[in-house]
Amino acid sequence: MRLSAFAAAASLALTAWASPLAAQDGPQVAVPGGVVEGAATGDSYVFRGIPFAASPLGDLRWRAPQPVVDWEGVRDATQTAAPCPQYSEGWNQQQADSWSEDCLTLDIRTPSLDGARPVMVWIHGGSNRSGGSGGPADSDLTRQGVVVVGIQYRLGVLGFMAHPELTAEQGGASGNYGLMDQIAALRWVRDNIHLFGGDPAQVTIFGESAGSQDVSLMLSAPAAQGLFDAAILQSGTPGFGQDFRTLAQAEAAGAMLGSVAELRAMPVQQIVDLTQRYETDSGTAITPFLTTVIDGRVLPAAPDVLLAAREPLPVIIGTDRVEFTAPDNAAEPTVRQFHGANAEALLAIYANETVDPRRGGVGTRALSDALFHCPADRLADLLVSHDWPVWRYEFDIGENGGLTRHAYEIGWVFERLPVGSEAFMQDYWAALAVSGDPNGVTGIGSPRPFWEPWRVDAARQLLIAQDRTEMEEGRPRAAVCALQENL
Numbered sequence: 001m002r003l004s005a006f007a008a009a010a011s012l013a014l015t016a017w018a019s020p021l022a023a024q025d026g027p028q029v030a031v032p033g034g035v036v037e038g039a040a041t042g043d044s045y046v047f048r049g050i051p052f053a054a055s056p057l058g059d060l061r062w063r064a065p066q067p068v069v070d071w072e073g074v075r076d077a078t079q080t081a082a083p084c085p086q087y088s089e090g091w092n093q094q095q096a097d098s099w100s101e102d103c104l105t106l107d108i109r110t111p112s113l114d115g116a117r118p119v120m121v122w123i124h125g126g127s128n129r130s131g132g133s134g135g136p137a138d139s140d141l142t143r144q145g146v147v148v149v150g151i152q153y154r155l156g157v158l159g160f161m162a163h164p165e166l167t168a169e170q171g172g173a174s175g176n177y178g179l180m181d182q183i184a185a186l187r188w189v190r191d192n193i194h195l196f197g198g199d200p201a202q203v204t205i206f207g208e209s210a211g212s213q214d215v216s217l218m219l220s221a222p223a224a225q226g227l228f229d230a231a232i233l234q235s236g237t238p239g240f241g242q243d244f245r246t247l248a249q250a251e252a253a254g255a256m257l258g259s260v261a262e263l264r265a266m267p268v269q270q271i272v273d274l275t276q277r278y279e280t281d282s283g284t285a286i287t288p289f290l291t292t293v294i295d296g297r298v299l300p301a302a303p304d305v306l307l308a309a310r311e312p313l314p315v316i317i318g319t320d321r322v323e324f325t326a327p328d329n330a331a332e333p334t335v336r337q338f339h340g341a342n343a344e345a346l347l348a349i350y351a352n353e354t355v356d357p358r359r360g361g362v363g364t365r366a367l368s369d370a371l372f373h374c375p376a377d378r379l380a381d382l383l384v385s386h387d388w389p390v391w392r393y394e395f396d397i398g399e400n401g402g403l404t405r406h407a408y409e410i411g412w413v414f415e416r417l418p419v420g421s422e423a424f425m426q427d428y429w430a431a432l433a434v435s436g437d438p439n440g441v442t443g444i445g446s447p448r449p450f451w452e453p454w455r456v457d458a459a460r461q462l463l464i465a466q467d468r469t470e471m472e473e474g475r476p477r478a479a480v481c482a483l484q485e486n487l
Helices: 005-009 093-098 156-160 164-169 177-196 210-220 247-255 260-265 268-281 303-309 328-352 362-385 410-414 425-435
Strands: 028-031 034-037 045-051 074-076 105-110 117-123 147-151 198-208 230-234 315-320 390-396 460-465 469-473
Touching (some): 105 177, 117 177, 117 210, 147 177, 156 177, 156 268, 164 247, 177 210, 210 230, 230 425, 247 268, 303 362, 315 362, 315 425, 328 362, 362 390
Parallel strands (some): 034 074, 117 147, 198 230
Antiparallel strands (some): 028 034, 045 105, 105 147
């Protein structure tokens, strides 16, 4: 069962929560490559489509990102930048109609060009095959006294294909080019965000779904160390609980598409058209762009090994109470597909457990547990066992009182919308960026429940619901999660 719904739900990360900008006199900033001119809003300056790397065209396809090429004159940074190449899945029609291979850009929204404010860098979702930098440039997070950045990265085959010829060409590793783009963008932020009123020594990365997984891989990747100081993971962990792929496995899938010379000479639309074939032929349970590849370069070892060895950082890890819905008759094939030898025991638990109506039917619970809830608990345990400060949450607000859904929490992050107990989810996020603790003071601040850190021996998590925001017992899916093994 392939989870195309991953990308469909992630559309909220890309198209929602935006508001029109009222342009005033445009501020100009000199950055690597030339001068960019943004737009002034009532309370912020916004810059869109700033290049952080050279266009990955022709011979630069499937190579590490290269330095920006200088441009002449002043570059207009007031218009939405083209997203990276992607095929239409319906929800992303706007991005599928407007993409360009010249897409390695970032957006910035800042309260002022002066000063040194905490920085929050958003990595968008979309199954690592869809989407764009999206809503951060239009959010009101800057009211919290932070600078907000949204980055783009190569997607699909262009961003995540490994190939034996590329491995031979590039010193024994290939693939994960989209992750290299993210690292390049973070380096750009470190080197240049001071020009936009940001503090390069106070950077938080955050993302949802595939973006959340990529945040966890930035935490893991040695080349990304020192580029940020805190992280927020919204519904995504390394590989979404699935087996990591070896470089050889990823290379075999790439080799089926043709030679590297043929692929580099191919029109980009033809490469986009190959993406679905690549996904089908890869033989993975979920899209191969979400199954973490241990490539030997960006990820020289499995994420759990790398995370255990690095310096701890403050991290928020969360899930939605319901991530994806599935019919009850999908429960058995879902469990058998993802859990092999433990399938019978898991099916027995699902058949006999007391049903929580806020978690949906058995098919929905099986899918959400396998890919989100259990991997999130295991990642929190791993980090805490190595002295990382971790805060765990579960989001349970749905439209008109219904079940929540994957990506629905994004609106409460990008806009300061109230949740239960008059708290504001955005305040917790901004507090982590400002102080390294979600209980700290923010640019706005609000009375809100104290968020206890996660403990392995006595786990508690923050429930963010429509009628209440409060601590609750952690591991609500403990019986199921005990039978799952992968990170």
